[in-house]
Amino acid sequence: MKNAQGRKSVANGFDFSHGLEGLDADEAAVVRRRQKVLGTMGPLFYNRPLHVISGSGVHLRGADGADYLDCYNNVACVGHSNPHVRQAVADQLGRQNTHSRYLQDEVLDYAERLLATFPGAIDHVAFTNSGSESNDLALRMARVATGHMGVVVTQGAYHGITSLVSSVSPSFGTGLPLAPFLATVRVDDALHDADGLGDGTGDGADGAAASDAVWAVLGPRFNQAFDALEHGGYGVSCVLIDEVMSSDGILPGARGWIARLADAVHARGGLLISDEVQAGFGRMGGVMWGFQRHGAEADIVTMGKPMGNGIPVGGVAYRHPIGDAFAACTRYFNTFGGNPVSMRAAGAVLDEIERLGLVAHARDMGDRLARDLSEILEGHERFGGLRHAGLFLGIDVTDGADDGGAAQPDGAAARAIVNALRDDEHVLISSAGPGDAVLKVRPPLVFDDSDADRLLEAVRHICERGLFDR
Amino acid sequence: MKNAQGRKSVANGFDFSHGLEGLDADEAAVVRRRQKVLGTMGPLFYNRPLHVISGSGVHLRGADGADYLDCYNNVACVGHSNPHVRQAVADQLGRQNTHSRYLQDEVLDYAERLLATFPGAIDHVAFTNSGSESNDLALRMARVATGHMGVVVTQGAYHGITSLVSSVSPSFGTGLPLAPFLATVRVDDALHDADGLGDGTGDGADGAAASDAVWAVLGPRFNQAFDALEHGGYGVSCVLIDEVMSSDGILPGARGWIARLADAVHARGGLLISDEVQAGFGRMGGVMWGFQRHGAEADIVTMGKPMGNGIPVGGVAYRHPIGDAFAACTRYFNTFGGNPVSMRAAGAVLDEIERLGLVAHARDMGDRLARDLSEILEGHERFGGLRHAGLFLGIDVTDGADDGGAAQPDGAAARAIVNALRDDEHVLISSAGPGDAVLKVRPPLVFDDSDADRLLEAVRHICERGLFDR
Structure with missing residues (x-):
């Protein structure tokens, strides 16, 4: 009737079994507090879970004082704290x-x-x-x-x-x-x-x-x-x-x-x-x-x-x-x-x-992001392609095998990119699909051109660091 | 797989099949408007559905301008518009x-x-x-x-x-x-x-x-x-x-x-x-x-x-x-x-x-209502008994058969009482149980002594009109 082996973990999930060593003091304390009352049933995102304090538009403020660009949350479609x-x-x-x-x-x-x-x-x-x-x-x-x-x-x-x-x-x-x-x-x-x-x-x-x-x-x-x-x-x-x-x-x-x-x-x-x-x-x-x-x-x-x-x-x-x-x-x-x-x-x-004309905006901004992201990623070995409709984009991350046709989805590489964006660029995305190897970019609909510039700059950094190459 | 005969209607439900003749112009217009978009899936309470405009504490204001005493709603436990x-x-x-x-x-x-x-x-x-x-x-x-x-x-x-x-x-x-x-x-x-x-x-x-x-x-x-x-x-x-x-x-x-x-x-x-x-x-x-x-x-x-x-x-x-x-x-x-x-x-x-000490208050106010309601209802032929825990009271309405032991639950009599309280006393309760013959009295927890006085007075009126007798 049940089979613990068959359980599929949440994409981009924090791995509780790895302990709390990589976390800063605030993060570790809140994770511990959480485990006491929410136990093992609630997943967390990222290798370092994000402690969210406040939000506005497409921006979330962390307990670390940093401003995170939200390229993930579809619930707050008309912006955080609208x-x-x-x-x-x-x-x-x-x-x-x-x-x-x-x-x-x-x-x-x-x-x-x-x-x-x-x-x-x-x-x-x-x-x-x-x-x-x-x-x-x-x-x-x-x-x-x-x-x-x-x-x-x-x-x-x-x-x-x-x-x-x-x-x-x-x-x-x-x-x-x-x-x-x-x-x-x-x-x-x-x-x-x-x-x-x-x-x-x-x-x-x-x-x-x-x-x-x-x-x-x-x-x-x-x-x-x-x-x-x-x-x-x-x-x-x-x-x-x-x-x-x-x-x-x-x-x-x-x-x-x-x-x-x-x-x-x-x-x-x-x-x-x-x-x-x-x-x-x-x-x-x-x-x-x-x-x-x-x-x-x-x-x-x-x-x-x-x-x-x-x-x-x-x-x-x-x-x-x-x-x-x-x-x-x-x-x-x-x-x-x-x-x-x-x-x-x-x-x-x-x-x-x-x-705000968000239905048309989702089309136009989605097309811009698809075009500009493709341009940045094109030629990088692990870039396996990009699909989107409006402001819902998926970017394939592969193992970058020499023969392009044989390139396989690479969830570990996708995970590294998602976490580098979170840790070093303060940009929030996640992953989806088979093996969690598809980057999921799905910001609030009020995402504007300056937000797009910041996302693209972050992706450029990630590319310069070689995370999209083998 | 399905059996339309076996469907049990909501207690105290408005009967759409009876048409809108008994309703005032506002009520009929809103019911018609509602049928166009919510169709047959959503039940309504009372023979004359209540059009609610605003609420405060244990009071709801109807579109008719009347103040209704809410003796039914458990969701707004700390009062409407708290x-x-x-x-x-x-x-x-x-x-x-x-x-x-x-x-x-x-x-x-x-x-x-x-x-x-x-x-x-x-x-x-x-x-x-x-x-x-x-x-x-x-x-x-x-x-x-x-x-x-x-x-x-x-x-x-x-x-x-x-x-x-x-x-x-x-x-x-x-x-x-x-x-x-x-x-x-x-x-x-x-x-x-x-x-x-x-x-x-x-x-x-x-x-x-x-x-x-x-x-x-x-x-x-x-x-x-x-x-x-x-x-x-x-x-x-x-x-x-x-x-x-x-x-x-x-x-x-x-x-x-x-x-x-x-x-x-x-x-x-x-x-x-x-x-x-x-x-x-x-x-x-x-x-x-x-x-x-x-x-x-x-x-x-x-x-x-x-x-x-x-x-x-x-x-x-x-x-x-x-x-x-x-x-x-x-x-x-x-x-x-x-x-x-x-x-x-x-x-x-x-x-x-x-x-507000509502846990103790629910006990005390519930005990008061149980005592005072029993006192008013005692001796009336259709009163079959009262049960309660805290501010959740049930009052049995029976057919008042001469032999007390043989008295049967009477949903139609309960329905008449519920609707008389709504129409004439502006007091809101509902019914429950087998045959919908148990009056359900379950006000917001902030129900106070003056609210209780008003409820009891309304029940006295109902008794004087003979609704608790055969």
Whole structure:
């Protein structure tokens, strides 16, 4: 039933078993204090965990007094300590914050505004407190609406931490069993170079060709997964897909193929659940939602992380017949779901996204970073390529084998780069993907040109020190 | 797989199928607006849903301009719009609100303070965003730590809304299947009169006798449930118990029997999970946690609702070997879990509980309400008895049959009382238990003597109008 060997550690995690020798006195003291009350269940980032004291915009202040450039955090999408979000929350906390079994304006104001960002078929929404609760509810709704159990995800997928959702998240490893009604599909090989380097969008003339090429490989695999679930007696309830495929290695390429996937799952009587917990709210650049990059028709859309800029809130938007089917069989009431404070925080995030034009900005700034980072890294032996959509970038770190085609992902080298950036450049990124060998660069959306200059300068330093070479 | 007939509606729910004729223009307009975006998935309270505009202390202001006395909401435990909680949240939103993979003082300050309220064996805590996430995690931890799957709950239990937790919550009805590894135990008959009327604590000389009597009935039932799970091949992972048994009919009686239950489940190699989402944080009066009323040794304690006075936050406190076993098999990281804003809100709640002496106040005010309500209701035909622990009171409404012993629970009569209090007295309560025939009175803990006077006066009016008589 369980298997300690199969446990997969968090990417870029602090290794508690190595002791605290490398840490300064403050860091060691706080880690010790933490172990006493949080124990072994909570992971920490970096070889030297960062003690965060305050934040503003894309900057975090450490207990060491240093200013860290945040190129990692997607929750604080409109910036750390955003004053407009703060004001909205403080204002609502002075009014009322009861639950949705009373009539309230706040949840309706936000629901109407949120739904206006979706294509018309997605016409209803339920609110939760996290991306995990959202995916859990979406899977339950798909099960009831289709009458089937089977779930298809990508081979390295992460969808959250409830019992059900973690059982369809292979990225946890095999320490606990995956769901028997789960089928997984490998996508990283097909999507790794689907768009060439430095662009990642599959736009333009090459877009359709790239999408065709990807689907020629992935179409048969997904259909095989559907067959397996049908033969197993589970049927096909849904494909649940992270639109940026972060834990698979950041694979946003080949714009269009998700539309083919939607058609394929619909042909089996299943639903497409678009997991926008990471991809949504403009992160992908130029579009509010990841599935829109593909012109795909999602049936259910799940939301979380950036939705309230850190105030816990999540959501499940859906075509209303799906919710009607669910409501006919069971009731759904989430005590904190849709509470006025979370709704006001989420509304303030939409205000800021609109006021600052962050959807277009994510596209433009993402393109700049992709171009400039590629230019700096090009020619370095360990640079294996760069993919991105908007402000979600993945940089492959390899062993730099002489024969470029044989170069293998190198998680240790990626880890060295991530930690050198943290320790010596005060720049925060992390890693993802198979072997944790893909650098994950995913700053708050308010990242500006001077922030980009600082990131690029830091990467230049890292290159000068030879960390991108063998 | 699903069965629309088995769906159990929410207690005191608005019936959408009856149309909007009885509502005033504002109420009807907001219900219509709500149906367009939230659809059929979200329940509403009362025959005339209440449109809430603002709140303060134990008072909610409706869109009709009326002041409603809140005798129902346990989330706003230290009062609606509590200024100290508001200040703490606003302050932290101006500092930072990142996640627990960085070192942060806020989560440690709160964790240390929270754990100090537990007996020493409960020495670690993980943070979540809701009671549902807490119970979901607790069940997973118990499964890994014991190597068993089987779960035992009470026959009318409600433990939350994730897929796993709802599958061990019989109060949803049979519209969706319950877990195959679940065994349920009927408790309402044994606990209904375990303490006599008006007290409900089982204190003093009668306490031990009441506890013995309850366990003489329930002990064999729980052991039968354990046997069934063992024979089914699931083994006994845990008993998950709501310490006030709200959805079973508000059954806090016979102080002490939960200690026997803990011994019994331990003898099978299983754990006692104390669901304190409703009972915790002083609600039971005189003790911080419900299991402490029984002198029981809980292995895992789950928290939610009142923890942050409405800011989403939950927790799972546990004996550390349980967490170590879990962490050896899988990792747990909850993006919003333990975020500094939620931690500051939760800390401010503890401040207020201490500053205002709310644990003792819940006992004293609960005893006063129990005594005075019993005095008013005594002799009325439909009054079937009153149980309480602290500020969680249940009042049985019956059909008032001549032969007192044959009086049956009367949900329709309870519904009439709940709605008369809302419409005519502007007093908010709800109902619970089998047939929704138990009035649920559970005000914010800051409920004071003048609030009690107003509630009692309202109940007198209801009695004068004959709603407690046939």
